[in-house]
Amino acid sequence: MWQAEISVDLDAIRGNTALLKRGTSAEVMAVVKADGYGHGAVESARAALEGGATWLGTATLGEAAVLRAAGLRAPILAWLWTAGTPLTAAVEGDIDLGVSTLGQLATVIAAAREAGRSLRTHLKIDTGLSRSGAGATDWPVLVEVAAKAQTDGFIEVTGVWSHFACADTPGHPSIDSQLAAFDDGLTVARRFGIEPQLRHMANSPALLTRPDSHFDLVRAGIATYGLSPIEGSQFGLRPAMTARARILTAKRVPEGQGVSYGHTYVTSAPSTLAVVPLGYGDGVPRSASSVGPVLINGRRFTIAGRVCMDQFVVDCGDADVHEGDLAILFGPGDHGEPTADDWARAAGTINYEIVTRFGSSRVSRIYV
Numbered sequence: 001m002w003q004a005e006i007s008v009d010l011d012a013i014r015g016n017t018a019l020l021k022r023g024t025s026a027e028v029m030a031v032v033k034a035d036g037y038g039h040g041a042v043e044s045a046r047a048a049l050e051g052g053a054t055w056l057g058t059a060t061l062g063e064a065a066v067l068r069a070a071g072l073r074a075p076i077l078a079w080l081w082t083a084g085t086p087l088t089a090a091v092e093g094d095i096d097l098g099v100s101t102l103g104q105l106a107t108v109i110a111a112a113r114e115a116g117r118s119l120r121t122h123l124k125i126d127t128g129l130s131r132s133g134a135g136a137t138d139w140p141v142l143v144e145v146a147a148k149a150q151t152d153g154f155i156e157v158t159g160v161w162s163h164f165a166c167a168d169t170p171g172h173p174s175i176d177s178q179l180a181a182f183d184d185g186l187t188v189a190r191r192f193g194i195e196p197q198l199r200h201m202a203n204s205p206a207l208l209t210r211p212d213s214h215f216d217l218v219r220a221g222i223a224t225y226g227l228s229p230i231e232g233s234q235f236g237l238r239p240a241m242t243a244r245a246r247i248l249t250a251k252r253v254p255e256g257q258g259v260s261y262g263h264t265y266v267t268s269a270p271s272t273l274a275v276v277p278l279g280y281g282d283g284v285p286r287s288a289s290s291v292g293p294v295l296i297n298g299r300r301f302t303i304a305g306r307v308c309m310d311q312f313v314v315d316c317g318d319a320d321v322h323e324g325d326l327a328i329l330f331g332p333g334d335h336g337e338p339t340a341d342d343w344a345r346a347a348g349t350i351n352y353e354i355v356t357r358f359g360s361s362r363v364s365r366i367y368v
């Protein structure tokens, strides 16, 4: 490694998926949206399938197409698409489509008519997240139209599904009320003759804490990558991503020296300043200014002053730090380096955002 890299431990992804699979009798869908939460969608998908996942999940149709183009044959569900979007590639790629609205359903039916075959759909019910999914009043209408389309041979209702709002807060009352609403939704579907093969609701936190939410399929995102969705419990998961860089320059400065834009940090003693060639253009949150943790030569330091677009500065005090030394921003923690959780706490965000940001950067990604 010359300058900076993100390394992704595919064994960790395989192992995490196997661990999740051991904890449920449901099938496991590895969610690889946003380029596999920054870990690389195709490589992560392959590793998760090797670990026992049988489904892949993406937000957009474009993300699903990338998986197919890479030769992945597992069933894929894509759920974030707007009514009217051309479905040609999705039809060719045999992508299962999440459907929340009558507009989406009409789009699927039109595409099925054109393709001359039925298309696999997963009807989504909003059980309380108040994001996508048909609400309680729209659900019976969606189900009725879908049942008719199924009878007419335009669609096959493969799944009925929903998504939790607060599964990362075990014991939150909305979890039980969403499960009850899901049950009601299934009853309504059954009344119209819809008996889906796959009922699915659980994300990573529900998978890890609520076996009664597993149904036939669980959608595991963050846990696949070894990060816990629940503060304070690791569940035996192993973080897959490490972010590191080589010190660009290290130099002595006197006491009272302002550091980086705005001089928001001033040295309190003569110090060695180390410049790390990663910035917000690479995924380092600017909100990590003066708080983000870094491990250099076995010691933890904190970012000094503002994170810039391409670099940040670390005050190493009197530590022996030189040009070319390794700075580890985060990793699994084996060598005392900070974790994505530490970064999330420091930057006021969640581990999901930390890894996703770093992965979608200009930094090269390597797989180990």
Ligand SMILES: *Cc1c(COP(=O)(O)O)cnc(C)c1O
Pocket (backbone or CB within 6 Å): 031, 033, 079, 163, 202, 203, 204, 205, 219, 220, 221, 222, 223, 229
């Ligand atoms: C992102 C996403 C998931 C995965 O959530 P995690 O908390 O990362 O496991 C599951 N389902 C839907 C609909 C999602 O958007």
